Amino acid sequence: MVFQLTKRLVFPDPRHGDPDGLLAVGGDLSIDRLLLAYSNGIFPWYAFREKQIQWWCPLKRFVIFPSEIHISHSMRTLMNKGRYNVSFNRAFPEVIRKCSDLRVEQEGAWLGEDMIKAYTHLHEQGFAASVEVWDGENLVGGLYGVTLGRCFFGESMFSLVPSASKLALIHLAQTFQALGGTLIDCQFETPHLKSMGGKYIDYEEYMEHVQEPFGPL
Numbered sequence: 001m002v003f004q005l006t007k008r009l010v011f012p013d014p015r016h017g018d019p020d021g022l023l024a025v026g027g028d029l030s031i032d033r034l035l036l037a038y039s040n041g042i043f044p045w046y047a048f049r050e051k052q053i054q055w056w057c058p059l060k061r062f063v064i065f066p067s068e069i070h071i072s073h074s075m076r077t078l079m080n081k082g083r084y085n086v087s088f089n090r091a092f093p094e095v096i097r098k099c100s101d102l103r104v105e106q107e108g109a110w111l112g113e114d115m116i117k118a119y120t121h122l123h124e125q126g127f128a129a130s131v132e133v134w135d136g137e138n139l140v141g142g143l144y145g146v147t148l149g150r151c152f153f154g155e156s157m158f159s160l161v162p163s164a165s166k167l168a169l170i171h172l173a174q175t176f177q178a179l180g181g182t183l184i185d186c187q188f189e190t191p192h193l194k195s196m197g198g199k200y201i202d203y204e205e206y207m208e209h210v211q212e213p214f215g216p217l
Contacts, residue, residue, distance in 0.1 A: 005055070009033060011042055014057035014203065021058030029053065029118035031125060038146050038153050041206060043187060046115050056187075061206040062198050064169075064184040066177035070197040071170055078163055079170070084141075085134045086171045092123045092130040095142040099156035111156060119155065122146060131168040135161065143168045145185075150212045152176055153185040169196060183209040 003012045005027035017023035023042060027033055037043060042057040071079075078084075096119055100111040122128035127148065133141035141164020143157035152172065157165040173184060183206075186193045 009036060011037060011040060011055065014041060014059065017057055021056045022054060023057045024055040025052055027053055027055070029114060031118075031121055031127070034118065034122060034146070035127060035148070038148055039210065041185075041203065041210060043153065043155075044115070046112065057203075058188075059203040060200045061203060062186045062189045062193070062200055063206065064173065064186060064193065064196065064198050066173040066181055066184060068197045069170055069173035070195065072195075075163060075166055075170065078167065083135070084164065084167060086167060087132045087134065088175070089123075089129055091132050091139060091142070092128070092144060093120060094139055095130040095132060095144050095158075096120065096156070098139065098142070098160075099144065099158050102158050103156075119144070119146075131172050133164040133168050140164050141168055143172065149210070150180060150182045151185060151210050152181060152183070154187065166192070166196065169193075182212065 001016055002018055002022055003024040005011070005024050009032060012024060014023055029044065029046070034044070037055060040057070041061070042055050045054045045056055046052075047054060096111070096116055100116060103111060119128050123130070127146055128144060129147050129152070130144040131142055132139055140161045141157075141159040143154060143165060145155045146153040157168060159165040176184065186198050189198060
């Protein structure tokens with residue numbers, strides 16, 4: 001069942017959504033609603049050309065545990081060469097804009113101006129973060145997502161050179177684990193993420209991580 005949201009700040013039980021994970025439509029992209037959504041494993045997919053916000057919550061969650069990140073031999077070689085530098089939160093606006101620009105013409109594109117504005121506000125309030133990969137002063141890859149408690153909810157990534165997004169994800173996992181983070185939510189399975197250690201867990205196990213105490217990492 002797909003629910004129609006109103007101005008009321010509430011979501012239905014994700015267990016009552018469609019089997020594919022679509023739970024609701026409507027509502028808004030306010031900070032309060034986004035934080036409520038992520039704290040229940042729900043994320044927005046804004047089909048902006050249709051002017052409709054969709055809210056998804058698959059009950060089989062594709063995740064990466066930071067301690068289980070897979071680093072291939074070729075990636076270790078690339079990291080050892082030290083060609084690229086990696087930073088955190090140095091260029092959030094540039095990362096989210098690049099993620100949008102590279103996909104905005106695709107069918108089903110979701111990262112339009114309203115989403116960019118909403119996640120930039122989350123970043124300004126300390127609830128969204130970016131990882132940047134640099135070749136000198138040139139931004140060549142990165143990712144961004146939402147941070148709540150001990151979980152990182154990945155939203156999008158990009159590469160302008162081979163393996164830049166993989167490098168960003170590896171650095172995210174290693175740094176997040178060192179800070180006490182326990183789970184990276186990948187939202188949907190891709191061969192790229194599966195090769196790096198992604199796997200499915202059920203919603204109940206997933207929510208145990210999401211609801212871990214929100215103390216300092």
